[in-house]
Amino acid sequence: MVTLGIIGVVSAMTMPVLLGNSKDEELVAGVLKFHSTLSQAVMMWRNNTGAIDIAGSDADASLFDAIAKELKYTAKCVKSECKSVGWLPDYSYDYLGVKGTNVQFGAVAKQGYGDACYLLADGMAFCLDINPNYHCVTVDVNGKKKPNRVGRDIFSFTVGYNETDVLPEEAHCSGNTHVLSTHGTCCIGEGKCDASNLDPTQKGGAAPTSYVLLYKKLPPIYNGN
Template sequence: MKFKENKLVGGGGNSLKPSHNHGFNLIEAFNNLALWGEKKFVSELKRTYKFQRGVYCHTEDNSPKYRMVGKILSILRSFACAQDDVKFMRHPELDATHVALCDSVGSYFRHWCGAFTLAEVLVTLGIIGVVSAMTVPTLMQNYQRQSYVTQLHKVYNELSQALLRYQTDKNAINFKEAGLSGSEAYTEFQKNYFKVVQDCGTTQTPCFASSYKKMSGSSTNFKCKYGCMSLASGAAIGGYGNGTNGVYEIVVDVNGQKGPNIFGRDAFTMYIYTAQNVIDDLALKNPDDMNDSTWDSESSVPLTQDQREKNFQRACQGDAKPGEWHGCFGKILNDNWQMNY
């Protein structure tokens, strides 16, 4: 609501000062908004206000009459803003819409406060419900996938740091020279360089779940050939390949026994190339031949993006060979630690 500044001049008297107009506008606004029955009351206050402000006589701001006008304005504000008896008034510009006149003591502005109907509230809640039903499941899936990747990255960092400490302690130039070869060497490495809370030996449970699936839905499984252990981070880790050919296969479940127990979601395989000091996905001699699963320990690592993508299509997303569960870790490396599948 906009108030125009009023300047009233009486014959022979001084004009209203700008500081006086605030109080006058308050009465003018109230007069415009009041019911017909209250107009006479406001008119009398307005006439008295003009007189006391010097329109019809010369007075000073510190006179008793001016202080009396201040009391009148306080009474007017209290009358308009009484909490126990809020006045509902009809605004001429809102086409007979009933609203509540609200004001706080000391303020010279009016605020029109409207209310929503029950139908409007129900329609709004219905729209919110439909939008939530469409978006919340997707948001939850994205959050869950990213949490798996975050936990996988944590295990990857733990493994990298453990290998670096192992190499430093042995004063070697690579993992192979440090003695990381064979099942016994890997088992000792895992026990001594990780924060192990439970050693399950060659038994899969309770460190890992009793059964696993691939993303295609087919069942698959592995054996704890070289020791399965639960880590302080909540992840489970176990050796599968013995590293005699220069490559260790490490099976990781980022949340232990908890579901969904699917390779590519919470379960992954990493491969340690001991001569190159690299952790990557599996390098195959003939990745295009679905019948050939021969590891290539002499492959140039890290793998190329094309090699990782072929592994993903073949073994992680595809189901050419149920016994193969590699390819998922390489895809996440390709996508800069994002699970975009």
């Protein structure tokens, strides 16, 4: 009986950890899946159209529909329409825990929705911000479910930046706190990161998206220190 009691105590202590690890693994798998499928969809679009760079060629999100179709989207909203859809949360949060103000800084929500948002068949949702140089695509890999926060279930990518493939959103590399909230302060894609200091919580760290693609795990949670 004593042995069974000890086993029960140990199980009760380890179960939340195991569940937490399992949830983290699901989120990481979602990031990797989205990055892979988005990359394939962009490549297919380029092969079908002969185009190289999607950015700067469209004043609205309609051109991206061809790429989103390859991602199997089931619903779409454009600009202010996104305020009333049921598949987006009211708010989402950047890496610092502040409500995201736009797509480039972690908004996949009814507030800060960008130019368009898409719901995918697997439950993921992403929002699009059109930029003259590239498109910012920010995805919530478990859709409306919480925590709706950058570095946990929300991650940002760029399409068309420098005519390259799908990259982590880290085009704006600076020490500005607002930029740090999503992008980190160094550019892995441009070789500007210190390989020994990629922790997004630290000065000069990488973007949360880059961290996941590099290490296949979620980055540390920013606690304000």
